[in-house]
Amino acid sequence: MESMESLFPVLESKFGVNRDARDKWGLTVVVSADNLHGLVEFLKNDSATQFDMLVDIAGIDYLGYRSALSEREHEGPRFAVKYNFKSMKNPGHRMSVKVLVSEDSLSVPTISDLFEIANWQEREVWDQYGIVFKGHPDLRRLLNHVEFVGHPLRKDYPQQKRQWLSTNDFLLPALEARLETLGYRVIERSKEVEPNPDEFLEGSIKE
Amino acid sequence: MNTEEKTGNFITTSLDFIVNWGRTNSLWPFPYGTACCAIEFMSTEVGRYDLSRIGSEYVRFTARQSDVLLVAGTITYKQAPILKRIYEQMAEPRWVIAMGACASSGGFYDCYCTVPGIDHIIPVDVYIGGCPSRPEAFFDAMFDLQNKIKDESYMKQRAERVKEQLEMIKAKTAEATANAKELAHEKVVDFRDYMAEKERKLAKKVQVWKE
Numbered sequence: 396m397e398s399m400e401s402l403f404p405v406l407e408s409k410f411g412v413n414r415d416a417r418d419k420w421g422l423t424v425v426v427s428a429d430n431l432h433g434l435v436e437f438l439k440n441d442s443a444t445q446f447d448m449l450v451d452i453a454g455i456d457y458l459g460y461r462s463a464l465s466e467r468e469h470e471g472p473r474f475a476v477k478y479n480f481k482s483m484k485n486p487g488h489r490m491s492v493k494v495l496v497s498e499d500s501l502s503v504p505t506i507s508d509l510f511e512i513a514n515w516q517e518r519e520v521w522d523q524y525g526i527v528f529k530g531h532p533d534l535r536r537l538l539n540h541v542e543f544v545g546h547p548l549r550k551d552y553p554q555q556k557r558q559w560l561s562t563n564d565f566l567l568p569a570l571e572a573r574l575e576t577l578g579y580r581v582i583e584r585s586k587e588v589e590p591n592p593d594e595f596l597e598g599s600i601k602e
Numbered sequence: 603m604n605t606e607e608k609t610g611n612f613i614t615t616s617l618d619f620i621v622n623w624g625r626t627n628s629l630w631p632f633p634y635g636t637a638c639c640a641i642e643f644m645s646t647e648v649g650r651y652d653l654s655r656i657g658s659e660y661v662r663f664t665a666r667q668s669d670v671l672l673v674a675g676t677i678t679y680k681q682a683p684i685l686k687r688i689y690e691q692m693a694e695p696r697w698v699i700a701m702g703a704c705a706s707s708g709g710f711y712d713c714y715c716t717v718p719g720i721d722h723i724i725p726v727d728v729y730i731g732g733c734p735s736r737p738e739a740f741f742d743a744m745f746d747l748q749n750k751i752k753d754e755s756y757m758k759q760r761a762e763r764v765k766e767q768l769e770m771i772k773a774k775t776a777e778a779t780a781n782a783k784e785l786a787h788e789k790v791v792d793f794r795d796y797m798a799e800k801e802r803k804l805a806k807k808v809q810v811w812k813e
Contacts (some may be wrong), residue, residue: 539715540680547714556714563683 402444410434415493417462423477423491428503429453431494435506438480446480446490449506452516453477458550458560472497474526478506496526505531505549523548540564621756625669625695626748627657632668632692634685639702639734646737656744665691670747673723674734676704677717689724695759697751699743700726703733707714 399422406412410430415423426434438446455475460469475494482488494503505528507513517528518537525546528534536543540560545552567585575581633643646662647653662668663689689698700720703709706729708718710752720726727750728743 484775503657538680552714554714555712558679558714560679563687 399490402490405443406434406437409437414493418491421489421491423493425493428494428496428500431492432504432506432509433480434492435509438490439509444482444488445481446485448481448483448489449510449512450479450481450489452513452520453479454520454525454526454548456548456550460573471495473497474501474504474524476520476526499589501525502527502529504529507531522546525549617754618757622635622752622754626751628660629656629658629670629697629744629747629751630658630660630662630668631658631672631699632662632665632688633672633674635672635674636677636681637702637704637734639674639705642734642737643672643674643701643740643793646740651737652743653741653744656741656748660743665689666693668692671696671706672696672701673698673720674701676709676711677720677723678715679717680715682717682723685720686723695754697727697747698724699728699730699747701730701740701743702735703731706731709733 403412403414403422403424406424409475410426410433412424412426412434415425417423424434436535438444450499455474457469457471457475461467462469472495476494476496478492478494480490480492496503503526505513505517507517507528510531514532515537517531518533518535520526521528521534522536522538523546539547540558541564542557542560543557565587567587571581571584614657633640635641635643645651647659658670665671671692673685679708689696698720700706704711704716706726707718708716710733712718717723728747730739730743732739
């Protein structure tokens with residue numbers, strides 16, 4: 396833990412980070428969105444830190460948030476994105492990086508070029524909170540269905556508002572494209588069959 | 603002497619009885635397992651509880667060969683169309699068991715993503731409570747389902763279905779006749795117009811010639 400304490404001044408001088416006082420036992424640094432990519436690259440590659448595992452990316456919505464200790468309203472930007480890192484080379488070393496996101500900009504630079512897993516985790520955060528990751532190769536919904544409107548983990552999303560999906564995903568074209576990039580040859584393109592109830596009587600076999 | 607000749611190898615019964623007897627004792631489930639209820643179903647299936655005692659040991663992972671759709675677990679809105687399509691692919695007669703709190707009512711997932719009970723999508727025959735349900739409860743549901751099947755009448759259902767199909771065929775025929783009639787009427791009108799046009803032209807020609 397000693398090296399973790401000595402790490403903070405280095406980060407402060409290099410990237411201008413602040414320490415999150417709410418995290419009493421670990422190290423959480425708050426960094427601006429511009430310096431995020433450089434900071435993560437430094438944490439991953441620098442020989443002293445070597446945080447080579449991205450555990451999780453979490454979105455936070457501070458709307459209506461009240462600290463349990465101070466009983467005051469939350470001040471500052473509404474959203475935040477928190478990255479949890481762990482080092483496999485220096486066992487026991489963990490730290491978090493937090494980026495505050497205002498409601499106007501709603502964007503954070505992607506780190507999916509540094510960590511492969513960040514691709515899906517950023518997709519999840521975008522899906523649930525609507526925070527855009529600039530430079531992400533494929534920012535689609537991950538958990539919710541394609542016809543979903545809104546971002547359900549925001550505090551102002553009505554908790555019990557349910558949204559029906561009309562049809563199931565037709566995933567074969569995506570699969571074929573992926574096979575083609577791997578060098579396979581697609582002999583026959585699959586077409587989606589849309590059942591038409593007018594075309595055949597119930598119980599009969601359609602030709 | 604052969605024993606078959608002595609006793610005679612035929613039985614007499616009613617069709618409903620024999621059909622229901624066959625259906626009751628070989629209910630092949632399709633396990634649509636999405637959560638912990640599916641684990642309970644596994645323990646129902648094997649050794650200690652042994653679902654094959656009531657003839658349901660064949661778990662079919664295709665909708666075409668199964669009789670009972672066993673929905674065991676939470677169904678989300680993203681999954682709902684898939685479940686519906688699987689139900690539609692099953693051949694009749696088909697039954698549905700909603701196993702556990704989640705499939706019956708959404709359980710404690712009172713949120714944006716969970717369907718509050720699969721009866722919003724497909725008709726359900728038997729509901730089982732529990733989170734997850736005990737294998738005993740599952741057996742109870744199977745016995746309930748068997749009793750329900752014993753009350754069904756194959757001949758009545760068949761008569762209803764034939765009646766429905768007949769009505770549908772009649773409606774289609776009526777529609778087709780109406781279409782044909784309309785088409786024929788249009789053709790007659792067209793022909794009349796054509797003749798009138800020709801007559802007019804002829805009259806014009808005659809006039810020209812006269813002049």
